[in-house]
Amino acid sequence: MTLQKPEIDFQPGPAPTLLEIDDLTVGDGAEAHPSSTVTVHYLGVGFETGEEFDSSWSRGEPATFPLRSLIPGWKLGIKGMKVGGRRKLVVPPHLAYGPAGSGHPLAGQTLVFVIDLLNVA
Numbered sequence: 001m002t003l004q005k006p007e008i009d010f011q012p013g014p015a016p017t018l019l020e021i022d023d024l025t026v027g028d029g030a031e032a033h034p035s036s037t038v039t040v041h042y043l044g045v046g047f048e049t050g051e052e053f054d055s056s057w058s059r060g061e062p063a064t065f066p067l068r069s070l071i072p073g074w075k076l077g078i079k080g081m082k083v084g085g086r087r088k089l090v091v092p093p094h095l096a097y098g099p100a101g102s103g104h105p106l107a108g109q110t111l112v113f114v115i116d117l118l119n120v121a
Contacts, residue, residue: 003086005057006043006114010050011090015110020090021077029083030120032067038078039064039119047090047110062118071096073111081117089113 006024032038041062044054056063067075073091081087091111093099100108 003041003116005041005055006086006116008043008045008050008088008112008114011047011112015047015092016090017092019073019076019092019095020088022088022090023081023085024088024114025084025086027082027085027117029117031083032078032081032117032120034067034075034079037064037066037121038117039121040078041116041118042113044111044113046106047112053106053111062116064119074113074115077113078115078117081115083117083120086114086116089115 039062041056043052043057045052067078073089073095077087077089091113093108093110096109096111097104097107
């Protein structure tokens, strides 16, 4: 399986207030559970700007995280995903880094991620 860095198209309309989950590719490997440690390639952009703010692709290597340590939008959005899958998440502020002014540079922003699930442990 050869993966390429995804492109995220500009998101029309108002930012959603609920988490949006869209399976771009459905995987057929092991399933991610709340207690899993996941290895992913991901790209994150701002909903309103379309500007990339983070990407494992840009660093040249996937990232490994305990799912329980991630933002709520990732915990909910990756749970149930299977290895080999690619999923787009549109994460409103309350499931990302909180309201504007809460201290994180991305606070108050709706974020769009494309996540490739490479491994589950």
